[in-house]
Amino acid sequence: MSGRLGQSRRGGRMTMATFDIAVQDRGLRGAERLAYMGIGDNDGVATDVAVAQWANETQSDACEIILALCEKGYLIEREINGATALCCPRMRAIIDERDTPRPVAAEDRPAPVPPSVRAWVMERDNWRCHYCGTDQNLTIDHKVPRSQGGTNDRENLITACKTCNCAKGTKSYDDFLAYREGQAS
């Protein structure tokens, strides 16, 4: 894991050790602390696989822990490489600084999905997650990630719950469907 965490703002090395201290400062304990560590090691992106490995939990329990961290405000929903993911803002700020040597011009920045389009897509999908069918905690997912040329066109948008979103991470639509089939079999 060394060398993956980039430079801090002051030019010092952000390591898992310093991240660990930051986690302790935030008062997390037990499985949630391990989950937060796993998310930090996963470039700040919360996925059930990363958390399950770090916290030694099942992937389904890992999702529950991730959702608990969301509800407590430790994780936020964010666009990463064109896909929506649940992230640790603190670690993402460090990664973003590492990966963004110069400011991105405003015209190159992906536009957010307008609220009216979000509502239209959720209405079309009957306010249910495309992957699991729940009507709770719904978000908008890009089938083709924007980093791969995916747009905010309605055909490219799909309704997904936060749980499926956290399992999806930054996988593409097809990769995630294949992954789900692998899990089910």
Ligand SMILES: [Zn+2]
């Ligand atoms: Zn779902």
